[in-house]
Amino acid sequence: MSTIAKNIAKVGERIREAAQAAGREAATVGLLAVSKTKPAADIREAFAAGLHDFGENYLQEALAKQAELGDLPLTWHFIGPIQSNKCKAIAEHFAWVHSVDRLKVAQRLSDLRPDDLPPLNVCLQVNISGEASKSGCAPEQLAELAVAVARLPRLKLRGLMAIPEPCDDPHEQRAVFARVRALADELNASLPLDLDTLSMGMSHDLEAAIAEGATWVRIGTALFGARDYPAPSI
Numbered sequence: 579m580s581t582i583a584k585n586i587a588k589v590g591e592r593i594r595e596a597a598q599a600a601g602r603e604a605a606t607v608g609l610l611a612v613s614k615t616k617p618a619a620d621i622r623e624a625f626a627a628g629l630h631d632f633g634e635n636y637l638q639e640a641l642a643k644q645a646e647l648g649d650l651p652l653t654w655h656f657i658g659p660i661q662s663n664k665c666k667a668i669a670e671h672f673a674w675v676h677s678v679d680r681l682k683v684a685q686r687l688s689d690l691r692p693d694d695l696p697p698l699n700v701c702l703q704v705n706i707s708g709e710a711s712k713s714g715c716a717p718e719q720l721a722e723l724a725v726a727v728a729r730l731p732r733l734k735l736r737g738l739m740a741i742p743e744p745c746d747d748p749h750e751q752r753a754v755f756a757r758v759r760a761l762a763d764e765l766n767a768s769l770p771l772d773l774d775t776l777s778m779g780m781s782h783d784l785e786a787a788i789a790e791g792a793t794w795v796r797i798g799t800a801l802f803g804a805r806d807y808p809a810p811s812i
C-alpha cells in the first residue's frame with residue numbers, strides 16, 4: 579500500500595472511532611482532503627484509494643491541478659481566503675466554498691455562478707478565536723450575513739466553517755467547536771435557516787470536532803504529510 583493509502587486508512591479509523599465515541603454514524607462525517615501545495619499525482623493516488631472531495635486554498639494552484647485531473651470525477655472545495663478578483667474563477671470551478679466571510683464576496687460568487695451549474699454550496703467562515711484571527715465573520719455579525727447570503731439565488735448556504743487557534747488541549751478544542759455548533763443551532767432556530775454543515779476539524783483536532791458535530795473534517799497533513807508552507811492563517 580502506498581503511504582497516502584495507508585494514511586487514508588488511518589484517518590478513516592480515527593474518524594470512525596471519534597464518531598462512535600460521539601454516538602454518530604461515521605458516514606455523517608465527510609473527509610475533505612486538503613491537497614494545497616501537494617502535486618496532482620498525490621490527488622490521483624488519494625482518489626484511487628477512495629477519496630472524492632479535495633480542498634484547495636490557492637486559486638492558481640487549484641486550477642492547474644484541476645486541469646491535470648480533468649479525467650477524474652472529483653468534487654472541489656475552495657477553503658482559502660477569497661479576493662474579489664478571484665470570485666469569477668472560484669464560482670466557475672468549485673462545487674463548495676467554505677471561506678465566505680463577507681457579503682460582497684458572496685454577492686459576486688452568486689452573480690458569477692454559471693447557469694448550467696447547480697447553486698454553489700457555501701459555508702460562512704466564522705472568526706471563533708477573536709483577536710488572534712485575521713479572517714472570518716465576527717460572531718455578532720453572523721446572523722445578518724447569513725440572512726443576506728441565504729437570499730442569494732445562485733448560492734446554497736450550507737453552514738459554518740471555523741479554523742480555531744491551534745491548541746493541544748482536547749477539552750479546550752471541544753469548547754471552541756461547541757461554540758461554532760451553538761452558533762449554527764441559533765441560526766437554525768431563530769431565523770430560521772436550514773444549515774446542515776459544520777466544516778471544522780483538521781489533522782490535530784478532528785476528534786474534538788467530530789465530538790461537537792463536524793460534518794466535514796478538512797485534513798491535509800495526516801493524509802499527505804507535512805507541507806513547506808505555513809499552517810493556515812486563522
Ligand SMILES: *Cc1c(COP(=O)(O)O)cnc(C)c1O
Pocket residue numbers: 612614635657658741780781782796797798799800809810811
Ligand atoms: C491547510 C488547511 C487545512 C488542513 O490542515 P492540516 O492541519 O494539514 O490537516 C484545513 N483547513 C484549512 C482552511 C486549511 O487552510
